[in-house]
Amino acid sequence: MNARAVPALLAASLAMGGWAQVRAADVPGVHVQEPRAFGYSIGDVVLRVVTVDIPAGLDLDEASLPDSALRGRAIELRRLAHESSWRPGGRRHELKLEYQVLVSPPDVRTLELPPITLHLVPSSTGRNAPREQDLRVDAWPVTVSPLTPPEARTREGLGEFRPDRLPPLLDTTAARKRLLAYAAVAAVLLGYLGFVYLWLPWWAPYHRPFGVVWRSLRQGNTASAEQRREAFRRLHGALNQTAGRVVFESDIAAFVAEHPQFAGLREELAGFFRRSREQFFAAAVPAGDSADHDWLLRFCRACRDAERGTS
Template identity: 30%
Template sequence: MRKFALPLAIILSTAAAFALLMNANDAAAPARFESQDDHAATHTMGDLIVRDVLVSTGPGVRIDPASLPAPGALSDWAEIRKVETDSNEEQTRIRFTYQVFYGLRGPETAELPPLRLRFEGAGGAPDVEAPALPVSFMPLIPPGIPDEKVAVRPLRPAETLPISPYGKWLALSLIAAGAGLLYLLWMRGLLPMFAGPLPFRRACRDLQRAASQPSPGQAACLILHRALNETAGEAIFGNGLESFLGRHPQFAGIRGELDEFFALSRRVFFAEDADGDAYAHCLKLARRARLLERRPS
């Protein structure tokens, strides 16, 4: 019995070591080819063909990107356009997009070449080979037509450039500019069709008409008083000028001329003073006020 002990121990230890190795290999879970799409569809010249290759992998095993074919010519009739990978713990899906330029006169079958993909992981993993993929082709030109009867498709015409964006932009910008202009004109009383001119603008016009009257100075003072009253919404006298300017600050720049105007008006109406240069003074003041006045909000 003793003489069998040593060989038995060797056999048992070898078996144990082998079992351990097998377990280690299982733990590494090498990558294994699972499936790829079978292309039942028939393709024609220039088609894009999508080939999905599914590889099952163990944890920690991932594809070596260097083993993926680069986009470009694959053979004289197939090109790789795109390669995408999508991996999780259990499997890796690799999507190849090909474009085929297969010249033929009748239905034919060709094969996209097999793919050898390398995986890497903690325990190492063997290369995975996806078998060649047969693809059916059929011609676009009916097989019975002789070459000299085939009409080449015509050239592409030149296309006129679209004017729509620029026409639309032009119309919109003109509308915006026109709206801004109309508002400014309306504010300055330059649109008589909308609620008439502003008081000083009307005063300027009336003053020009009054120039031919026998005593234009008095008439001019009356016109200017009317314009001031209309602007203020009440009768304005010399002592109310400050409150008027407080409510209409745009006229603050002609405070001095307005003061002079009230003094002039007193002289013309109450001091029996001659008209003198009253008309000219009123006209000048009305013109300056016209430039400053705005339509009330």
């Protein structure tokens, strides 16, 4: 080979290499760093990195970038980070796409990261301006596993049903104290009502003056003079207790006026004082018989009925 031809050949080789580099720089290129295709479950984040080399004269149409506002899919694009930098012969765009798994299938399921179509538009006008182009990034499969197996183990707490959780206990101390207080007040009121409307109506008739004397006379005897005098003393005491003072024979009219329930016993009261005078002040005490005892009982019972208001 001629020595003069060597430099010519070297110059031609350099020119061909430079022309090939220029032609390669004029062609858009896409490089995708795909995530692993397995081992995901609900909530996991999947990162996909797309690097696009665009020659001079073309620009990336940002309207063709994936939209992160779309919702309702099994795997959704949550975030898109777009970085642009200069490189020899054009620009480099790096897209970081974060997807999130939003489904928990009952069995292992294969989902797809959706395909991406990037639109390139010319950045200059003229006879030699490049034409519009589309760059496509194919879909990428990922498998999603369920959180739990389809059938839980037959162990306590892992079956299909679990026992109901008991409701939390409330502190009822204040309510119990109030209830006890209400019960105490109610018991006092009921006791008062029972005393007034039950006990007193039953107890009072048996403990009024003539009622007490009538029971003692009914169970006793007035055969002797001392027994008859004792009976008269008790009747005088009942009459005085009812009037609130000592009652004499001359006070019968005033006593009846103050106690109208005894109005029908005016004659019996006068007979009582007459018989009492004979018992205590007569020169000779009359001998007693069953008729006197029966009269005292009838008189005392009539006075008892009068003080009850039943005569």
